[in-house]
Amino acid sequence: MPASAxxxxxxxxxxxxxxxxxxxxxxCQALVMRTDTGLSAVGQSATLPFDVSxxxxxxxxxHDGVAFAVIGRVRWGWEEGSWNEWLLQFVDGSIGWLxxxxxxxxxxxxxxxxxxxxxxxxxxxRGDRLHPDDPIxxxxxxxxxxxxxxxxxxxxxxxxPFRAQPGWSIDSVDFKSVTEDCLSAQRESGxxxxxxxxxxxxxDIGAVGLRAFEGWATxxxxx
Amino acid sequence: MQTGAxxxxxxxxxxxTGFAVASSSGSSPFATAGRGAMHSVGFYGPMHK
Amino acid sequence: MADDVTETSFPGPxxxxxxxxxxxxxxxxxxxxxxxAAGYSVTLVCQYCGSTLxxxxxxxRLITQLSQAASHLDLPLGAHGVLQGLELEVLGYMRRSIAGxxxxxxxxxxxxxxxxxxxxxxxxxxxxxxLTTLPKHEAGSEVTYAGxxxxxxxxxxxxxxxxxxxxxxxxxxxxxxxxxxxxxGHGADLSCERNxxxxxxxxxxPLGGDVVAAFGGRHPxxxxxxxxxxxxxxxxxxxxxxxxxxxxxxxxxGGAATLLLFVLMIAFSGGAPAQTMRFNVTPDGASRTLTVGxxxxxxxxxxxxxxxxxxQFENMWIDMDYSLIERRTQKRLDVSGSIEHYxxxxxxxxxxEGSYENRVTVASVPKGVYDVVVxxxxxxxxxxxxxxxxSTPQAGWDATGAATNDLAVEVTSASGGAFLxxxxxxxxxxxxxxxxxxxxxxxxxK
Numbered sequence: 001m002p003a004s005a006x007x008x009x010x011x012x013x014x015x016x017x018x019x020x021x022x023x024x025x026x027x028c029q030a031l032v033m034r035t036d037t038g039l040s041a042v043g044q045s046a047t048l049p050f051d052v053s054x055x056x057x058x059x060x061x062x063h064d065g066v067a068f069a070v071i072g073r074v075r076w077g078w079e080e081g082s083w084n085e086w087l088l089q090f091v092d093g094s095i096g097w098l099x100x101x102x103x104x105x106x107x108x109x110x111x112x113x114x115x116x117x118x119x120x121x122x123x124x125x126r127g128d129r130l131h132p133d134d135p136i137x138x139x140x141x142x143x144x145x146x147x148x149x150x151x152x153x154x155x156x157x158x159x160x161p162f163r164a165q166p167g168w169s170i171d172s173v174d175f176k177s178v179t180e181d182c183l184s185a186q187r188e189s190g191x192x193x194x195x196x197x198x199x200x201x202x203x204d205i206g207a208v209g210l211r212a213f214e215g216w217a218t219x220x221x222x223x
Numbered sequence: 224m225q226t227g228a229x230x231x232x233x234x235x236x237x238x239x240t241g242f243a244v245a246s247s248s249g250s251s252p253f254a255t256a257g258r259g260a261m262h263s264v265g266f267y268g269p270m271h272k
Numbered sequence: 273m274a275d276d277v278t279e280t281s282f283p284g285p286x287x288x289x290x291x292x293x294x295x296x297x298x299x300x301x302x303x304x305x306x307x308x309a310a311g312y313s314v315t316l317v318c319q320y321c322g323s324t325l326x327x328x329x330x331x332x333r334l335i336t337q338l339s340q341a342a343s344h345l346d347l348p349l350g351a352h353g354v355l356q357g358l359e360l361e362v363l364g365y366m367r368r369s370i371a372g373x374x375x376x377x378x379x380x381x382x383x384x385x386x387x388x389x390x391x392x393x394x395x396x397x398x399x400x401x402x403l404t405t406l407p408k409h410e411a412g413s414e415v416t417y418a419g420x421x422x423x424x425x426x427x428x429x430x431x432x433x434x435x436x437x438x439x440x441x442x443x444x445x446x447x448x449x450x451x452x453x454x455x456x457g458h459g460a461d462l463s464c465e466r467n468x469x470x471x472x473x474x475x476x477x478p479l480g481g482d483v484v485a486a487f488g489g490r491h492p493x494x495x496x497x498x499x500x501x502x503x504x505x506x507x508x509x510x511x512x513x514x515x516x517x518x519x520x521x522x523x524x525x526g527g528a529a530t531l532l533l534f535v536l537m538i539a540f541s542g543g544a545p546a547q548t549m550r551f552n553v554t555p556d557g558a559s560r561t562l563t564v565g566x567x568x569x570x571x572x573x574x575x576x577x578x579x580x581x582x583x584q585f586e587n588m589w590i591d592m593d594y595s596l597i598e599r600r601t602q603k604r605l606d607v608s609g610s611i612e613h614y615x616x617x618x619x620x621x622x623x624x625e626g627s628y629e630n631r632v633t634v635a636s637v638p639k640g641v642y643d644v645v646v647x648x649x650x651x652x653x654x655x656x657x658x659x660x661x662x663s664t665p666q667a668g669w670d671a672t673g674a675a676t677n678d679l680a681v682e683v684t685s686a687s688g689g690a691f692l693x694x695x696x697x698x699x700x701x702x703x704x705x706x707x708x709x710x711x712x713x714x715x716x717x718k
Contacts, residue, residue, distance in 0.1 A: 049329070051312070052308075052310050052311055054384045080314060080443055081312070081314040102312065102441055103385070103386020132470055148469075176406050177406060178406050178407070179405060199405065201385075202385075213290055213291070213292040213383055216292060216383060216384075
């Protein structure tokens with residue numbers, strides 16, 4: 001069996017990134033993890049439901065001068081709906097997330113917890129409940145809670161930094177500020193991570209290679 | 224009809240009614256003198272010619 | 273590492289267009305409906321039967337079953353239109369109201385640009401976009417956003433969803449309430465809507481042009497005999513701006529009220545017939561006291577006017593002391609006035625001051641028979657720079673053999689009529705609200 005074959009179905013899968021550990025087999029949706037010893041099946045993704053997201057694997061763009069490509073996606077659901085988190089691979093090797101909900105996009109990267117402070121941060125780290133408008137500071141600038149969700153992984157595709165097993169649940173809180181700056185906090189099994197960035201529109205990130213839809217003119221944001 | 228327009232109609236009704244009542248009884252704060260200037264004549268009596 | 277495979281997922285040729293719609297069958301009525309914002313939409317109210325469907329998951333679930341008649345919308349679901357250069361598709365329609373004053377909202381969608389709101393309120397259209405940035409609270413009820421100031425004029429009010437049709441990205445239902453505040457600015461408003469779980473800010477700007485035509489929809493009245501579950505035209509009014517009525521409407525009502533005022537003034541103008549008495553008075557001479565006449569006041573309470581007119585003079589004044597004495601109760605009402613006229617010459621030329629008439633009005637005089645008694649005394653006035661006091665011989669008046677420099681005075685008593693002061697106050701009160709409304713509309717129209 002070739003070293004790049006899916007352990008479950010044998011199809012040829014290849015990793016684009018240098019360091020991301022997990023890939024969803026495009027053929028059988030097995031979650032495949034690569035280690036020093038090779039590839040192993042570590043779970044099963046579900047089929048992604050049909051949606052009209054303009055982003056797809058292979059979409060490219062630029063953020064703060066650095067080019068990126070979309071190489072993975074996790075679809076999260078909660079009581080009141082669901083949304084996509086697209087994984088971005090920057091040309092400098094770093095990764096970021098493009099969260100998409102209600103037609104707005106949050107482009108964030110993981111940041112060290114010591115850059116986050118304030119009442120909401122303390123509460124979240126302790127495991128307490130947060131409420132809308134609770135304040136948090138990132139790099140000294142204030143933001144407030146804009147929504148709180150208990151999110152469950154529905155399905156995923158492409159390459160991912162974690163094992164996105166459907167059913168995996170996390171607490172997710174988003175923050176807004178008086179500028180375009182935004183923050184996202186996640187807590188799962190006691191582990192807390194923070195992602196900071198900005199609200200962007202597709203034009204702001206010069207998105208190219210967007211999905212085309214019947215009956216819609218595909219805009220050209222490249223620039 | 225908008226509640227605001229109804230409120231305004233009621234307001235106009237009140238103003239007009241107030242004006243009607245004041246006019247029918249000849250009341251006004253703008254008079255040179257009012258009924259309050261009335262007093263008993265005492266023993267002076269009416270001054271006939 | 274085993275893999276340095278460079279399988280590219282950067283597409284070469286453009287992939288084929290994906291379908292934009294997901295066709296589903298309504299579990300309740302079997303009608304075929306399309307989900308136009310699949311992946312975002314959570315709730316869909318069937319346009320054929322009104323049933324509420326859960327479309328958050330690939331399998332469509334029936335939440336509430338209804339069997340309404342198919343409804344007509346001015347902007348049909350699924351219609352495409354271009355607003356401000358952006359192509360948008362109609363996803364859903366809502367009617368909402370605050371304290372019974374209703375307006376309409378259309379949810380619009382573009383897969384690349386997201387959602388927009390189209391609001392129709394009293395025939396006026398505006399376009400709303402949800403903010404991803406929070407406005408900054410300033411002192412009082414002001415906020416700033418994108419360098420513009422917005423001010424809240426009214427207290428927060430409760431907005432209720434009255435009617436829903438089509439697709440939405442939250443679990444909307446009839447009866448749902450949010451606390452809504454509108455912050456008004458120049459050429460745009462900010463709407464803040466809160467419920468227990470979230471706060472949403474929307475920037476709303478007025479839209480001109482024929483919006484219905486832009487979406488290829490039909491105007492109200494153009495569809496004859498169409499069965500309607502919802503009215504096919506603009507619903508009776510509102511939104512914070514028009515909630516209190518627009519200025520032209522209010523001015524119309526105010527005009528009608530003013531007409532009523534005039535009618536009332538005429539109605540109450542009658543009273544006891546006027547009585548007049550003429551007499552002469554000597555300047556710096558003895559005062560004259562006489563009974564002008566008897567006046568019978570018929571109403572429980574009325575206005576009485578006492579008017580005195582004199583022949584012409586300069587630099588003199590006549591003190592007028594009037595008394596109304598009721599015959600039966602012996603109650604007496606005293607009121608004073610004066611007739612004065614002065615003139616002279618100074619550095620600016622000739623000046624004059626005063627008039628040859630004096631009118632006093634008495635309010636709320638009780639019913640009864642009154643003797644009107646007048647005491648008049650005339651005086652000369654002199655000062656540096658004034659002309660000497662003179663009087664004109666009373667041409668045309670009865671001179672009863674009095675000295676030629678006597679002043680002739682004519683006193684008239686009358687009852688009824690309306691106080692002009694009352695009229696002006698009433699007029700002011702009537703036009704205050706529409707005046708304020710007009711100022712307000714002019715200010716926010718800039």
